[in-house]
Amino acid sequence: xxxxxxIRGRGEGRSTENARPFHQGKxxxxxxxxxxxxKTKAERLANNDPRPSLEERYGDHAGYVAAVKKAAANAVAQxxxxxxxxxxxxxxxxxxxxLK
Numbered sequence: 001x002x003x004x005x006x007i008r009g010r011g012e013g014r015s016t017e018n019a020r021p022f023h024q025g026k027x028x029x030x031x032x033x034x035x036x037x038x039k040t041k042a043e044r045l046a047n048n049d050p051r052p053s054l055e056e057r058y059g060d061h062a063g064y065v066a067a068v069k070k071a072a073a074n075a076v077a078q079x080x081x082x083x084x085x086x087x088x089x090x091x092x093x094x095x096x097x098x099l100k
Contacts, residue, residue, distance in 0.1 A: 039099070054099055061099040068093035 038044035038053040058064040072086035081089075 058099060061096075064096075064098045065090070065093045 037051060037057070038047060038049050040055045041053050044051070044053040044056070054064070058067055069090050072081060072089050075081035076083050076086045
């Protein structure tokens with residue numbers, strides 16, 4: 001009996017007989033999207049946005065920079081990010097207009 005391929009590779013699961021990459025041979029124009037956080041709690045409430053605003057998350061610009069520094073240091077410690085890239089991210093946060 002001929003063995004059928006499968007996605008998991010151990011005989012269980014869906015057959016790969018008709019499997020192919022998503023949109024194979026077609027141009028993919030999906031670029032994603034984003035909904036920016038409201039700057040203040042008042043703006044968030046006015047727009048019925050359930051997500052905490054930037055102000056509620058970080059307090060002020062210094063709080064935002066501190067959060068970026070902490071996240072970058074964590075990523076470096078886990079070897080997900082090079083130190084020079086972390087330094088660039090922190091510099092970008094310091095120079096940003098977030099909560100200024």
